[in-house]
Amino acid sequence: MLFRQAGIFHTDYSADRALFPIPADRWMIGILLLLALAAPIYMNTLYLSSYLLPWLVWTAGALGLNLILGWAGQFHLGYAAVMGIGAYAAVHATRAGIPWEIAIVLAGITAAVIGSVFAFAALRVKGLYLALSTLALQFVMDWTISHVPAISGGTQATLQAPDIRLLGWAVTSDAGLYYVALVWCVLVTSFMLNLRRTALGRALVAVREKDYAAAVIGVNSFYFKLVAFATSSFIGGVSGAILIGTFYHAVTPEQFSVDVSIQALAMVIVGGLGSIISSYFGAAFILLMPGVMNSFISWAATKFGFSLGIETLAHLPQAFYGALIIGFLLIEPLGLGKIYNNIRDYLLVWPFGYTKK
């Protein structure tokens, strides 16, 4: 129907190695890219800058977390701290007069260097203890950011982020900011797509499956853990910087607290570990859920004629969000990406359901 083929049949190796082996996938990606490029034309600026833009930036961030969690298999409960380091580094660099293009690279490098500290915990411990030590590091980073006036500008302070300037042009329009986010998201996505096919990506997967077994076949597991932490911190740091530059326009310590780490983790888990399209689904789901939930509650309140207190309304989406994580882990542990894959697998061989691809 959609894919017009009953299975995948390659006749040479280059077809098998292609990034998207199925023609229909290439078509769909092309159409989606065109739609994304044309979004400022047909889309209301409100939707563009308050839904589409944060979704793209958070997807890039979630992909960075997926690299460490889904590819390298290392737990990371301090991802928001890494994003915060990137954000603060970029804001301070641009305020010091460094051009924005260089400032975000600096932000990424700062985040990668400090984020590699997390990897030294991974040198000694793994699994549960790694999770707990990254959680503790998140608290240390939070504390440092909010209590060192040179970083945060004092307790409870908000630092204004300067406007983004690309090659001397100030990017202030909604469409311009959207394109910055889109370019970053496409860059990270194509990096992650290609990662699967490189030696680095395969080494990471080997470390994830069993680090001793990886060491036996000559993969230096500590080196690759370090690389994984540094790379994902780089992506996280730049994503944090772009999130501040394009969406929040000001930076405070609360934007990168431990709750945000858990939110990023929820994006990856609800989406699905170790898959790229699932990060898109996960980020969309977690970002859109509170808004959808709120409008559903207000719709239900008028429909059935009940009223809820302000506190109830404020905390209900959060409770629902917790219930959602529990529900996904119980019912579909592989996340939204797995549901998409099931549908895709069914359509791939449709109408010959009995053939396996």
Add this chain to the structure above:
Amino acid sequence: MDAISLMESAANGALIGLMYSLVAMGIVLIYKSSSVPNLAQGSMTMLAAYVLLAFANSAGAPIWAAISLAIITMFIIGMAIERVALRRLAGRPIIMILMMTLGLEIFLRAGSMTIWGGTTRPMNLGISDAPLFLGPLLINRAYAFGAVVTIAMFGFFVLFFRSRMGVVLRAISDDYTAAWSVGISVERGVALSWAMSAVVATIAGVLWSSVQGVDQSLAQLLLKGVTVAVLGGLDSIGGALLAGVLLGVVEGIASSVLDPLLGGASRDLVDAAMLILTILIRPHGLFGRHDIERV
């Protein structure tokens, strides 16, 4: 900073630390039986305090009756959490289990805020505010009471683990499969450990809310509980007790020395630093069991 006030913060720190041990004991109980690191222990403590308040205020029960009702309720809630959420995750990767307890943490915290609201409410256990002097040291009565209850709980657990049911739980924590093969109902044992941990959380909730009132900040006891549990060794109840005292003393002294230098709020920093140092230097804690990893 004179010696007396330093000793005073150390003594009060030790008492507070014993109250941290209560939270840690809940984590240890669950970890011992099922190797699940329960990151929802803090919000279970908070939920218990809200449940108690609901019984005491709305139903108008006297405080001791309300406490026993809350203990019974939390016993059932603990069992229900294990049955609904954790049992189906047995044998899954640790990443899923950790995420599940984080999801539970968010759900329980936000759920109790949804039902009861977020304003801080006092909880009065009838402990007098009159100063208590131990030699030259001024001791907080609420902390002293909490410490006594903690030690009593520890005594109860020492006796419990010698009883028939306690031996069953020890067998389960020793080896899942072996316990199964000699006819022990592992599921029931794990459910019981969750229920007991919920009861410990209730007691911790009562004591802590009498100190700082009932609100969302009770859930932040998680960091202290996790630090104490890891420091003492994740499968040692006695370790949790001693590590609590240790953390409390270090925290008390460090915060009274560091607070003027750093401008306050150094307690959380001390906790996080203790947790990181423990994991880097001695991951199995002071009294925990070395685990030999299978390659």
